[in-house]
Amino acid sequence: MKRFKALALAAVLALSLVLTACGKTGGGSNGPIKVGVINNPPSESGYREANVKDMEAVFSAANGYELKTFYSIKNDEQLQAAQGFITEGVDYLLISAAETTGWDEVLTKAKEAGVKVYLFDRMIDVDESLYEAAVVSDMAAEGDTAVKWLLDQNLSEYNVIHIQGAMGSDAQIGRTGALQAQFDNGTMNCVVQQTATWDEAEAKNIVESVINSGESFNVIYAENDGMAKGAVAALDEHGITHGVNGDVIVMGFDCNKWALRELKDGAWNYDGQCSPFQAQIISDLIKGVKTSSDKVIINEEKGFDAKTITDSDIDTYGLGE
Amino acid sequence: MKTNSKKLFAGGLGQLTIPLIAIALLVIFNLIRDPSFFSINLSQNNDGNIVLAGNLISIINGASELAILAMGMTLVTAACGGQDISVGAAAAIAGDVFIKVIKAGSVINAGIVILAFLSACLVAMIFGAFNGILVAVFRIQPMIATLILYTCGRSIAYWINGGATPNVKSSILSGIGSFIPGIPIPTPVLIVALMAIIFKLLFRFTSLELLTQSVGINESAAKLNGINTTFIKILSFVILGVCVCVAGIIGTSRLGLINHETLLLDVEMDAILAVAIGGNSLGGGKFKISGSIIGAYVIQMLTTTLYAMKVSSTDVKAYKAIVIILLVVIGSPVVKKKFDKLVRQRISLKKNDSKGAAQA
Missing domain, CATH: 3.40.50.2300 (Response regulator)
Incomplete structure (x- = not known):
């Protein structure tokens, strides 16, 4: 009985498939x-x-x-x-x-x-x-690209303030991974690692508390543009220079247009794309x-350097206005 | 000295006792942990201004939005015996309106910023009135009435600027959100002081304080005495609307950016907490706005302390909760009564002792 049912179901399905297929061709290939x-x-x-x-x-x-x-x-x-x-x-x-x-x-x-x-x-x-x-x-690849860029800067020491996104989100896990690896093997020193849950104001508080504690740092790795902006506001209020020619390297993610303009102005150093x-x-x-042989296709993503970014990059890859 | 301490324990400072003790404890704790915690120094910021910096400044500055919201929240609490949980969402709306108007102009000058402020204020007051009408006219429980705006407020804020996170670069905005050239004190702190003075004057020259308290203590008695209770309730929400607008604009101006999803996120609970820590009854009636302001600083000092101790920000809320449980329990009527009794017994014992000594 069960077998019969299954057979009947299969027959119906096959029929419906044929019918839908007919429907498509019937509609004309120009539709x-x-x-x-x-x-x-x-x-x-x-x-x-x-x-x-x-x-x-x-x-x-x-x-x-x-x-x-x-x-x-x-x-x-x-x-x-x-x-x-x-x-x-x-x-x-x-x-x-x-x-x-x-x-x-x-x-x-x-x-x-x-x-x-x-x-x-x-x-x-x-x-x-x-x-x-x-x-x-591939969020992990975004993190890898960013950290590789940071290593290419050949700083004598890396004292990093790491501002994380909402814990457990794909973006946070991916963007944290590569940097965490550097902390773990000792190539970079983690001054503070805190989540600001994508909140700009919280990011500012975190950086401010580090400045007030008197600890030295030379890199801010914020997992999105908004938090990078919050961090920069804290630097500005305390007279710490940042960006190209500045004391502190500022890194963000997402490539909002306004953030890429900060890059172009030399106020930030790096912005990673999430396409x-x-x-x-x-x-x-x-x-x-x-055609693709792989089922999973990784979207190609870039990282922008303040020294090389162009206006056309901003227009092509920037989000928002 | 003796009379002072007596006064303190016998409720001379009244409802301010708990928040002041809380602040004192936090200060002592921090001084033991790191004697230089409260040191203030002058430094030059990136705009070339000489400004004050240090943990204490960060605390007072960071608590500005919360302090302003707590002032308005106190009034609503007193009049309606309930709280407005939509202040965060409403502040996002006000902030979005503010940025929208500013971006509409070709240049950013003082005139357009004032216009933007007034528009944002108007919108926030309308939303306040909406909440107020639900509460006062339709007699919906305040928390339920404001739940509506709490739920949809950030969506409305999204519509205003069509999503994204609009950015504005302007010296006027950074003047509101951080420092005015030549003044070393952060502007938000000055705005809090200004708001506090406005409230003080309002209570001094109008009978708003008295009317609000009488509505909160016994509404029907107030009505029988010819007070328009509906109007007073709606008015409290409209005044909170002004506070919401000011807080939203400070929050927006700090970074010159409005993110409707994160601006003053979860601030409503902190604002209610500030009112409670300030010793105000959440059931309405008598109130002290100064208590709520101190409450706001207690909350911010707690947060800053935890950050300075490098407590992970995911854990901060849990630690906060522990301290707050302690504060609320200590401030509860049951504990207060017990404590009062204990103090009174002590005093009478001492009196008996001295009497005994005199007799001998």
Whole structure:
């Protein structure tokens, strides 16, 4: 009986697959490619805002797409929306999930319905066979690039104030890793390591307390631009020079436009990119312009040096305004 | 000396006893830990101004937003017997309005900053009035009424500037947020002093203090005496709105950047705590704004001390909680009564002793 049921189910699935396949060809190859994007809301951060804008720009009608979007930071709402997109019959489902778990069922349904799934920005805990490819940032690589740059500065000693992001977040873990390794093997000295949970004002308090204690330091490694700005405010109030030709090296992450301008002005030294631009890569994969042998595609990311950054870098890679 | 200590224990300082003892303990603790902790020195900042620096300055400066919010929160607490938990979110809205108006102009001059301040103030007062109407007219429990703005406030702030974290570089803003050239004291500290003076004058020349207290102590009695209790309650929220706006603008000006997600994050709980540490009843009625201001400095001194001890900032909240439990328990009516009794017994014993000595 059980076997019969399974067989029947398989038959129905096969039929539905054939039907959907027919539907596609029936619609004509010139029809727009239907893409459903499940993302976090643009209000989440400057990163997300740029990410959402990028998606909307690349998957536009002009490029031959019909775009449906859904934004939420709640996983269950995202799951429901994904279900809805599958029912509506999208060709491709693009997902940046709020949480890494709970996606098995929906993605299995997508596979059964012949909807191809791409993950972007964030990985999901599911079997690799359930998605075509995942285009993600490698936060650990961002940390490695930054620390390598710092080592290349050949300072006689490294006394680092390390301001961390919200503990446990992907960005914090990745960006902390490389620096922590330097602390552990003794190449750099950790003056203080504190989390400011992405809060600019808290970062200022942390640096201020170090200045007041009279300890010397020559590097500030802040895990995002806002916290770097908070740290610099503390330096400014206490008459400590920073940036190119300054006493203290200032490092930030995220590449907001305003932060890159600080770099250009020589007030900061380094800013690491966390690229929100995955849409073009996915579009190329969908249209077959590019193919990838790996399921996980690491988005190429840069680190900018105050001495070499150009105005066109700011325009191309800067986030926000 | 004796009469002084007697007065202290018998409640002469009244509700200020606990916050003052808390500050004294923190000062002593820090002096033992590091005698140079409170040293103040003059240094030149990167704008070329000679300014004061040191832990003490960091504490007084850092507590500015909290102190201002605590002033307004005291008034709301006294009138309504409840607290406004939306102050952080509302400050983010005010800060965003402030930056929005400033960025709308082509140049940043004093005129546009004042205009921006007034617009932000107006918006914050409207949101304050909204909270006040929910509480006073619809009689919703204050914490529930303000939960609405607490939940949606930062989203509203996001809409104003369309996300991102707008930056403004201006000497006027750094004048508000850090130092005015030629004055070595951080401007936020001066703003706190100004706000305190305004409150003092307000209480001196109007009957606001009396009216607020009578509404808080017994609303129906106040009504029977012809006090417009609804108006007083709404007014307290509107005044808190002004405080929220000032705090938001200081927070924004410190860095010349508004991040609606992190500006004055979790400040509402600290503000309520400052009111409580200041010895004010959270159930409304009599109040002392000076207590709340001292409460704010206690909280900031605690944070700075923990940072100086290199306590991990993830643990700071836990340590804070321990100290606060102690403070609140010591300040509770039960412990106070016991303590009063003990002191009184001591005094009467001593009296008996001296009597006995005289007889002999």
